Amino acid sequence: MTSILNNAGAISALRTLRTIGSDMMATQGQVSSGLRVATAGDNAAYWSISTTMRSDNRAISAVSDALGFAAAKADTAYAALDAVIDVLGEFKSRLVMAKDEAVDKGKIQKELEQFKQQVQNIAHSASFSGENWLNTDIANIYDFDLNKASSLAAFIRAGSGGAAVRAMDFHLSEVSLFNSTGGGLLETDMRDLKTLGGLRTLYADPYSGSDSTVYDGGLGSGWMYPNGAGGGAGSFFLNDFPVGSPLDFNVPGAQIQFTILLDKEASNPQNYTGAAGQIEELPGPYLAGHSKTITITKADLDAVNPGLGGIITTNTEFAAVLNSLLNAEGAYVSASYGQYVPYNSSNWVHDEKRMSISTQQKHPNGSYVEIAGLSSVGVGLGGLKEASDFGSRGSGMELQFEDFIVHEDGDNLDGVEISFGFSVNDAPATSHSFNRTYVNELFGKDSGKVETAEEMAILLHSLIDADWPDLIIEATPAGTVMIKSDPAVDRQWGSGTRIGFDTVRVNIEPVPKIDFLTIDIAANPDKVSAYIDYIDIVTERIIDGTATLGAFQKRIEMQSDFTGKLMSGLHKGIGRLVDADMNEASTRLKALQAQEQLGFQSLQIANSNPEAILSLFR
Structure with a gap:
């Protein structure tokens, strides 16, 4: 039926053209942007995921840049340490030469002074972007929290939607040669526990004539003898x-x-x-x-x-x-x-x-x-x-107490550990140990310090009482600590009695007790052997630090490689969610263009019938 009021064919053709136009607009958008999901209206779930992951990828890119910065700092420090090891080798060779009595030690000392200056120059020059790992300014270099250098290592998107940043830490106590507050590898180790509150006695080395200011055979200033006392016979x-x-x-x-x-x-x-x-x-x-x-x-x-x-x-x-x-x-x-x-x-x-x-x-x-x-x-x-x-x-001894600090110990969160044996009247010795955490928990502190004879008595009671319940341990008015057997229990007399500590061990010893820069063979010609031993020990410590730094460099390299692969993987994953298939989109666009032409022709045909009817009225 033909109607002059309603052209059903034209209306149908026009509706089809509108649908084709809408599809063409969407397809053209995919072709021009390359995205199948460009807005939240295209696919809210995929758009949300892709937008979040693009943001994460930019954060991971920042991590990659930070890893490159850390690698540069580590490379600088490594090169400097390697150079210092070479200089210390030359330094040691001159000390060995000084063992010859015919050699002028004053002239050798002049060479040594130049080597000292070279080591200082290397340490001060090992700076990248104002950060120097060999010449540091750390308030307490033994503090686990204060002595670390951190670098961004990873950006993590948690399953619940939260985000986290992970860092790689490197402890500068491993490589710092000079620190403003002391404790560098070429400086006195301030963790020296000395007499351990009187548990051991300090003696000068009777063979080398070392005193408390020099390094004794690489083991410290003087000999630390375990403290003990026996009774005297009539x-x-x-x-x-x-x-x-x-x-x-x-x-x-x-x-x-x-x-x-x-x-x-x-x-x-x-x-x-x-x-x-x-x-x-x-x-x-x-x-x-x-x-x-x-x-x-x-x-x-x-x-x-x-x-x-x-x-x-x-x-x-x-x-x-x-x-x-x-x-x-x-x-x-x-x-x-x-x-x-x-x-x-x-x-x-x-x-x-x-x-x-x-x-x-x-x-x-x-x-x-x-x-x-x-x-x-x-x-x-x-x-x-x-x-x-x-x-x-009876058995008895008096400890000449002096305060001491049980320090931090790098990665060991419990700090320095001290162990010793203890016995009374030659009974089998019992083993005891304590560390920084033990001291802090015992006294409610965070300093690791045993400050008074009264605290020393409390510490010893806490360690020894379980095995030696009849022991009397008390601080004296003179500030010493008296340890003795109970006269009501111990009837032993004379040389048959003994009370004392033995096998005293500190897990960080030996520690250096002089500074590299104070070595002077001209002023101390009798200490050349001690200086050689000292150089051996500090060189070994620097080699250990260099090895640790090398391991850190390798970790940075591995993390950088992984970060690059991760960024590539995320980019690919985002593409799978929202990227358009350009072959399919272009083919579809051509098909829609053809459909559009056909739609126009259909509209023309539909509009031609009413024109024929109108001609009857002319």
Whole structure:
């Protein structure tokens, strides 16, 4: 049916043209932008994902730039450390040359000064964009949080939609040669625990003559001996042997007789005070000790040395005779009790004429010696006299406390670790250890510092009490720490007693105790060997730091490669979500253009029928 009011064919053709036009506009947009999803209206889910990932890709690109910056800093530091190792090799060769007595050490020192300047120049020049890893300004170089250099390593999109940035940390304590507050690889290590609050005693090296300001054989200033103390046996001096007054036992009936009493116990002997200086009461019962009457005759002399001919002329001869009779009873006579003074003194004393008698403590618990009922017939006494002496009762020692800090230790969050053995009266030693975390938790601190003798006593109690419940540990008014066995429990006396620390170990030792820049063989020619050992140790530390830096460089390289691949992968993934297929889009565009032409023709045909009807009215 044909109607002059409604042209159904034209309306249909026009509707088709509108649809084709809309499709052509979308397809043309894909062809011109290259995107299948260009706006949220195209596909809200894909558009949201792609927009987020494009933002993440830009963040990862920033990470890639940061990795390049970190690589540049690490490369600079590595090159400088490698150069320093070479200079230290030359430095060591000059020190070895200085071992030759014929070499002028003053001239070699001039070379060494130039090497020192070169090392400083290298360290100061190893800067990239104002950042220097070899010449640092760190308030506490041993602090794990303060000594790290960080570089962006990754940008992470969490599954819940949150984002996070990850960093790579490198601890500058590994490579810093000079630090403004000390602690660089070529400076004194400030973590030196010294006497550890008195647990060990500092002695100068008696062989090299090192003192507390120089490096001793690469192990520190002086020797650190574990601290320990034993009781003293009962012992007293005899009179000097009378010069020119031999003891002639050839006289008929000649003899010397006395009673010896060994190892008895008594409550509060008059000449005994406790380990802390106070008079102490020993609870009973008390041992009576061992008593024996000794008679010396010519037969006894002949049994010891027939060559004496029955005549004693020196204290050495007399001591030999006395020992032949007293050793079996538990006493010992010394013919030359000496007095000794420290090394390097010109007053070394060894008195050959001084005799003494001591208990060997062959009898339980006691430490006492006494000569009584002394008499002689036909001869003199040769220096013997009636006397007695108690030794020390119980085990005890006094620590000369000085404050110390248990420092941080790089990646070890618990800090420096100290271990030691402890024993009383030669019982099997027990092992104990503590670290910075232990000290801080014990005292509620964050400094790792043991500041007073009272705190040292608390620390030792916390470590030792479980194995040695009868031990008395207390601070003294003089600021020392007294450690002793309980006299109500420990009845041991004399040299049979011992209390002390052994196998004291600190996990960071040895540590350098001098600065590289203070080495002076002209002023200290006797310390060349110590300096050589020092250079060996610091060179090894720098080599270790260089190796760690090399590993960090490799990690940066690997992370950079991964970041590049990650960016490429993300770009490809975004494309799969929103990129248009250009072959398909262009083909579809051509098809739509053809459809559009056909639509125009259909519209023309549809409009031609009403024109024919209108012609009837003309």
